[in-house]
Amino acid sequence: xxxxxxxxxxxxRSRRATLEAALALCTEKxxxxxxxxxxxxxxxxxxKTIYRWWPSKSAVILExxxxxxxxxxxxxxxxxxxxxxRTHVSGAVNLLATAPFGPxxxxxxxxxxxxxxxxxxxxxxxxxxxxxxxxDRLRRAQEQGQIPPDANLPLAVEMLYGPVYYRxxxxxxxxxxATIAALVAHVLCSLRASATDAGRMREPIVG
Amino acid sequence: xxxxxxxxxxxxRSRRATLEAALALCTEKxxxxxxxxxxxxxxxxxxKTIYRWWPSKSAVILExxxxxxxxxxxxxxxxxxxxxxRTHVSGAVNLLATAPFGPxxxxxxxxxxxxxxxxxxxxxxxxxxxxxxxxDRLRRAQEQGQIPPDANLPLAVEMLYGPVYYRxxxxxxxxxxATIAALVAHVLCSLRASATDAGRMREPIVG
Numbered sequence: 001x002x003x004x005x006x007x008x009x010x011x012x013r014s015r016r017a018t019l020e021a022a023l024a025l026c027t028e029k030x031x032x033x034x035x036x037x038x039x040x041x042x043x044x045x046x047x048k049t050i051y052r053w054w055p056s057k058s059a060v061i062l063e064x065x066x067x068x069x070x071x072x073x074x075x076x077x078x079x080x081x082x083x084x085x086r087t088h089v090s091g092a093v094n095l096l097a098t099a100p101f102g103p104x105x106x107x108x109x110x111x112x113x114x115x116x117x118x119x120x121x122x123x124x125x126x127x128x129x130x131x132x133x134x135x136d137r138l139r140r141a142q143e144q145g146q147i148p149p150d151a152n153l154p155l156a157v158e159m160l161y162g163p164v165y166y167r168x169x170x171x172x173x174x175x176x177x178a179t180i181a182a183l184v185a186h187v188l189c190s191l192r193a194s195a196t197d198a199g200r201m202r203e204p205i206v207g
Numbered sequence: 208x209x210x211x212x213x214x215x216x217x218x219x220r221s222r223r224a225t226l227e228a229a230l231a232l233c234t235e236k237x238x239x240x241x242x243x244x245x246x247x248x249x250x251x252x253x254x255k256t257i258y259r260w261w262p263s264k265s266a267v268i269l270e271x272x273x274x275x276x277x278x279x280x281x282x283x284x285x286x287x288x289x290x291x292x293r294t295h296v297s298g299a300v301n302l303l304a305t306a307p308f309g310p311x312x313x314x315x316x317x318x319x320x321x322x323x324x325x326x327x328x329x330x331x332x333x334x335x336x337x338x339x340x341x342x343d344r345l346r347r348a349q350e351q352g353q354i355p356p357d358a359n360l361p362l363a364v365e366m367l368y369g370p371v372y373y374r375x376x377x378x379x380x381x382x383x384x385a386t387i388a389a390l391v392a393h394v395l396c397s398l399r400a401s402a403t404d405a406g407r408m409r410e411p412i413v414g
């Protein structure tokens with residue numbers, strides 16, 4: 001038992017050292033010039049150890065980015081869905097505006113289109129769990145009567161995250177707090193739309 | 208005069224041949240394996256000619272993609288802003304779902320983060336003109352009373368385009384027609400939000 005738990009501790013220490021080395025190297029060299037060799041040397045672990053846990057450099061950096069994103073974008077519940085979504089989206093925007101996280105995520109996304117295994121890992125380990133948690137947070141607000149009962153919650157999440165991705169991949173200036181507040185207010189307001197709204201919108205809505 | 212116009216025609220023929228060769232090679236080999244040499248050979252023009260007009264392979268493919276996007280995503284004005292936005296967004300979604308255009312644009316985006324000149328070209332030749340045209344189309348709808356006079360039009364455009372980018376860069380299944388219709392309806396509905404709405408949203412809006 002003692003051996004097993006000290007071995008687990010050693011494993012966790014190596015894992016953390018690997019993730020920290022990967023991020024430090026992203027800062028110093030840029031995502032494109034990071035190698036598994038350099039990560040191993042910096043972390044003081046063997047390449048074999050790294051390849052036992054991760055299939056590629058991108059997978060190491062993805063795990064480090066995911067941990068940072070989870071820390072930076074909590075799904076708090078203060079009972080005020082607008083305030084909580086502003087907190088959440090601001091966390092994501094600020095992380096993406098910070099090196100090495102923003103450039104590292106851009107590097108990961110740039111490999112998603114030609115690395116099927118990485119694409120699957122991004123979806124299953126990062127996107128889908130966060131998306132589900134965002135829908136859950138909206139559902140709690142719905143139960144509290146802050147969002148209409150027939151609201152399209154997955155669409156709301158895409159409308160919140162979409163503009164953040166849009167600016168990040170195009171390297172446009174990131175959203176400031178006022179823009180994030182406007183985005184959140186608009187997405188919440190949009191949830192008053194329903195299937196029949198598509199028809200109603202064809203009529204002039206102002207005099 | 209005759210010489211000059213026939214020289215222009217020859218130039219335009221070479222330009223078209225270059226763009227078509229670039230797209231054909233993207234289809235056959237994938238964006239990552241296309242080279243200026245291969246484009247020149249396929250188009251029957253010299254490398255020197257290509258480099259006189261474009262600084263890089265990405266710039267050639269960007270121009271080919273931009274022409275296809277402009278054709279695929281007209282800003283029609285039938286007097287029905289919801290229908291016209293559905294037409295516009297569907298055009299973009301369908302183009303991105305089609306090879307070589309979707310993978311080619313993913314390839315361009317993957318280089319935007321480490322190629323400053325390409326990033327600037329993407330913004331000035333593709334993103335900013337299209338964004339401005341989208342805002343103009345919304346402004347005409349506003350003048351026709353289909354959108355509130357105080358609506359945040361640039362935010363609306365980001366809410367329309369953002370989810371399309373989100374799915375494209377993450378290789379999620381593209382939006383179907385029903386989802387595009389819901390997105391457009393929600394974005395138009397969201398424009399009823401105003402600065403004061405951010406405050407109002409804190410109160411329960413359903414019983």
